[in-house]
Amino acid sequence: MSLSRFERFWLAELQRQHDQHDFARQQQLFHRQEYTDAAPQLELLRRAERLAERRGTTQQLHRWQNMRRLLMVLFGFIAVLLGAGAVQTLLQQPPPISLLFAVAILVVPNLLLLLLWLLLATHSAKPRGISHIAMSLNSWLVRDAAAQQLSDAWLRMVQQQRLLVPLTGAVSHGFWLLIGAASWLTLLLYLSFNNYQFHWATTILDEPQLLMLAQLINYLPELLLGVQLPPIEAQQEPYFANLAGRWLSVCVLFYAVLPRLFAVVLCLLLFAFRVRRMQLDLQAAGHIHVVQELQQTRSAHAPRVVDADTGNAAEHLRFQYAQQGSGxxxxxxxxxxxxxxxxxxxxxxxxxxxxxxxxxxxxxxxxxxxxxxxxxxxxxxxxxxxxxxxxxxxxxxxxxxxxxxxxxxxxxxxxxxxxxxxxxxxxxxxxxx
The missing domain is CATH 3.40.50 (Rossmann fold)
Structure with a gap:
């Protein structure tokens, strides 16, 4: 199975750690004849891949990746259950259902955690939240020394290449995107085939404050799609439930689905961009030993004159040009x-x-x-x-x-x-x- 660019750099970081601790032993596994005339970075990547195959690390990496994919499916399933369960719990409330309470249940946690991620992501040196849970589970399920080394090399590599934020962001936003999408689709399904009653309800706010809060929530839907706020004075009208259900579904779409979708796409694009620009630090401990070895090998095989005649091997050629000439x-x-x-x-x-x-x-x-x-x-x-x-x-x-x-x-x-x-x-x- 071929390795992606990300995985090749991952193995290169793992090999760098091995070289840093015992370069002589690692070099015994790799012969000088295996070097080519490629650039030093390409040589480091090829060397890491070959040594990983000999140690069986490549199979361990594929196992690590397969477990990661399995966990992604598992967490995706959990996210769908959470989103659908939140809607079912909400709609099982005694009628009529408070619109503000519905927005608070389906939208506010998503938005608050999105803001929290924006505050903490740029200052985090390790995975947080759902990313940390998934990585810990992965390490626990594939628990051996080689898997721990792979995990350490993965974390070190994504930190060096500035991939930690887009990677953990894609995981976190993807998880909440599934929750929001499941909530929105479940809400559409239930509202399409069942009859629910909604109303504007509050205990401590007066009507102007309630109206101001409702207008604040409706700002983006009205700005982008022209969605009208269900009028407070029409709560007793038969058509109010229809307006309220549509407005609630639009709010879930705008505040729980679209922001997370935008964040996921942005993180994936940033990740792809930075993966394409990844470079190895040739001066890093471990890499520098291999680069020096490569330079010595190339010096030993530097191109030289092939003596096809029997001239003096120590002859030093001198190029002296004429002072004048014509034609x-x-x-x-x-x-x-x-x-x-x-x-x-x-x-x-x-x-x-x-x-x-x-x-x-x-x-x-x-x-x-x-x-x-x-x-x-x-x-x-x-x-x-x-x-x-x-x-x-x-x-x-x-x-x-x-x-x-x-x-x-x-x-x-x-x-x-x-x-x-x-x-x-x-x-x-x-x-x-």
Whole structure:
């Protein structure tokens, strides 16, 4: 089973903790030959995934995730029961039912906990509320040392990558969204097929205060949908129950469902955005040891000149250019796959320098008439051997400017080596197809 980006970074954090405590033992499980030329972060992610597979941690992670999904279904079922149960309890009250009391039961707890989450979420370093309960249950159900390490690595990773707030927010708001949606749908179902009586009721408020409170609750529904408040003076009219039931269902939609839906979508979008921008701290304890090991491995396998001839291995090439010259001259080194086309595009094309005699004629021509510009085409399927570099050094003596055209192709295995060697000696080059 393939791992998501989130899970790969999770395993990388778990592996960082292992490396931090015992890097030597971890490195015994991972051979230098398994490193590639990828970026350090990608190497850390690949290494963590491979070591997790060898230790069996990947299977433990999938088990942890499956348990999380099971708990999500369980908590979702509980949320639906709570929402439906709240409506049933409310509608079983002796008629007529107070509209303010109904709003207080179905809406106020949801709104208060939403405000509490907004106050505490940005200052929390650990999961709170339903997220904390779910994570504790998950750890308890999958209770072993490996599961505890996974939980610790998960928490550390989401803290480092700033994922804690959107993750716990999605869980919390999702739970209350299910409660609100279940309440709203259950309310619509009961009001559609049963007859209930409602009225405006209060014990300690006078009529102006009651009206002001009702208008305050109706502010958003009236602003967005033009919903009218059931008139207090029409409580004895037959149509009042219809108006009251519709108004109550709209209030539940506006104050219990839509705010949570908006919060869930916002948290999920923020989570997806931050997951895409996740980066490993290469200087963190544990990671830095692997990065240093990777640098040593790459230094040991750094590209170098392949000695195709029997020249002096200690020979140091020097590129000294002519002080003056006139005209241009071009040639291809060793072989040319499109000679006719190249000859028509390059000025004064000498030909292909394939043999020792060709190269001597080339140098003799340059010696007799130094050029202002010399262009040498090199197919990067050929190795950068010392004989080729020596020819470039000799050519530079008879030209004011030397440009190497590196012919790139899908089979150009040695492009990077040519580029590094030419950079090392300060030779100008361009890549061509």
């Amino acid at each position: 241009e001259l071009a040639a291809s080194l060793d072989f040319e796959s499109a000679q006719a086309q190249v000859a028509s595009t390059l000025t004064n094309y000498f030909g292909v320098l394939a043999s020792y005699a060709d190269k001597q004629r080339w140098l003799s021509d340059l010696q007799q008439q130094p050029r202002a510009l010399v262009t040498l085409r090199i197919d990067c399927r050929s190795t950068p051997d010392r004989g080729s570099m020596r020819l470039l050094s000799q050519t530079a003596q008879y030209t004011q400017k030397l440009i190497v055209q590196l012919v790139d192709s899908p089979a150009a295995t040695y492009l990077n080596q040519w580029q590094q060697l030419l950079d090392q000696y300060g030779v100008a080059y361009v890549r061509v197809d």
